[in-house]
Amino acid sequence: MDEMDVRQKARAFIAKVDVSSIREDLSPYVIAANAKIKKDELGEGESGYTITKPNGKHIITVNSLETEERQRFTICHEIAHIVLDLESSHEEVPSWSYAKRHPNEIACDTFAAELLMPYQQWLSIVPKEEPSLKLIQHMADMFGTSFPAAASRFASLSDAPCAFVTMERGAVRYAARSTSLRQAGAWISPRSVIPAGSVAHRVRSSGTNTADTDEVSQDIWFDNWEKGLDLWELSRHYARTDTTISLLWFDDEDLPDIEVSRFGVRVDDDGGLPELTGELPWPGRSKRR
Ligand SMILES: [Zn+2]
Incomplete structure (x- = not known):
């Protein structure tokens, strides 16, 4: 199963x-x-x-x-x-x-x-805004769940390219991606170490319960990824269990210009492949370096 x-x-x-x-x-x-x-x-x-x-x-x-x-x-x-x-x-x-x-x-x-978090209720309630600590906490309170559970749900049900990563003792354990991010072929290796330069790496290094949000380069998180584009990372560290979570998101316009087959494999454009879908739920913003 x-x-x-x-x-x-x-x-x-x-x-x-x-x-x-x-x-x-x-x-x-x-x-x-x-x-x-x-x-x-x-x-x-x-x-x-x-x-x-x-x-x-x-x-x-x-x-x-x-x-x-x-x-x-x-x-x-x-x-x-x-x-x-x-x-x-x-x-x-x-x-x-x-x-x-x-x-x-x-x-x-x-x-x-x-x-x-029944998905129809979730989709009818979730604010059409960029994620933030406040928004995720609000959703967690609404549904009587934990912050990580709400963050994970946010990523997997988002229209926009979005991912949720769970890390334990400094290693990536699990990554949930939104449909549009899966279609873009974005891949985070399980069992890899938390990448240097990520917000997760920084909040975990503090050794205390900390949260922070910042822009980082996309290729810090995604394997075999185009360089020069940024994404947003909201990260929270739980010191007692040495667990770190990150919510990653970026605008469609900041997705590298690639086509993928329905099996998630990048291919050259032959005009007959599915397009990336998903309307921007929040105002677009250019974050090219
Ligand atoms: Zn059980």
């Missing part, structure tokens, strides 16, 4: 539920999954688990000592285990550690993000 399958299954599940009040109350999802929520004081680092009774009813226990935002995520993650019928592999791996997580757990996190 790849990421697209998981997203499609989540959207099919959501389609059967009235999600109009889901930002305040997750019970429509809980009912649809034939589950019940129990709150309990669990050990540190233990977010929750599910037990299935002989009658088929699922009891989801969540750690009442964790934040409201974290508990919402846990409930959706446990619903994912039920709906996708994937076994838990929760032992000993901290939930923030992307690198060492079992594929089932990553699939359930993806499913949970779809449930917490």
